[in-house]
Amino acid sequence: xxxxxxxxxxxxxxxxKTKIRALFETRGKEHRLSSAMEAAIYRLIxxxxxxxxxxxxxxxxxxxxxxxxxxxxIVVQDNGLGFKPELFQQKSKDHGHFGLIGMRERVELLEGRxxxxxxxxxxxxxxxxxxxxxx
Ligand code: ATP
Ligand code: MG
Numbered sequence: 785x786x787x788x789x790x791x792x793x794x795x796x797x798x799x800x801k802t803k804i805r806a807l808f809e810t811r812g813k814e815h816r817l818s819s820a821m822e823a824a825i826y827r828l829i830x831x832x833x834x835x836x837x838x839x840x841x842x843x844x845x846x847x848x849x850x851x852x853x854x855x856x857x858i859v860v861q862d863n864g865l866g867f868k869p870e871l872f873q874q875k876s877k878d879h880g881h882f883g884l885i886g887m888r889e890r891v892e893l894l895e896g897r898x899x900x901x902x903x904x905x906x907x908x909x910x911x912x913x914x915x916x917x918x919x
Contacts, residue, residue: 787822788814788849791829795847802837805844812851817916824890825849825858825914831883832860832910840864840908854917863907869900 792808799806816822829847836845842864850857872884884900887910891898896914 786816787825790826791847791849794826794830795833798833798837798845804837804842806833807844807846809846809848810851811848814851817856821856821894821914821916824894825856828858828887828890828912829860831887835883836860836862836864836908839867842907854915856914856916858912858914859909861907861909866902866904866906866908869902869908 788810795806795808798804817825833845833847836842840862842862844863846859846861848857848859848861850859869884872881888898891912891914894914896912898910898912900908900910902908
């Protein structure tokens, strides 16, 4: 199964399990990526959704994948509690939080970039761009 059907199922299961309304959308012309890239994207979304459910107490989450010519854009958004991303940006000595660091490393390996917008009580939006023209 390709990335999109796999994600659609994952998001649906997430909604059933957590009772958080979960939307999955794709934009642009869907196409297969390398299996390494698809696996990485799946894990990125898995961690972002897990964080939303575990930390944010949102009433909804959105996962959006946009296919562009040389780029795939991934958005994972929740309307929960929000947090201060700068506190979790780098490998800090107050450990025990590996999810965001792992996401950032995964994105960097793919020569992409990840931005986290979050504010107290305004939820969190994670935007990832991954170039698809490099293999
Ligand atoms: P791990 O992922 O290693 O099991 P973790 O989820 O605590 O642990 P990270 O995924 O790195 O670690 O997240 C770091 C911290 O950032 C979390 O502990 C939480 O405080 C905050 N956080 C992450 N995502 C969200 C979110 N969507 N909403 C609110 N807070 C978040
Ligand atoms: Mg986590």
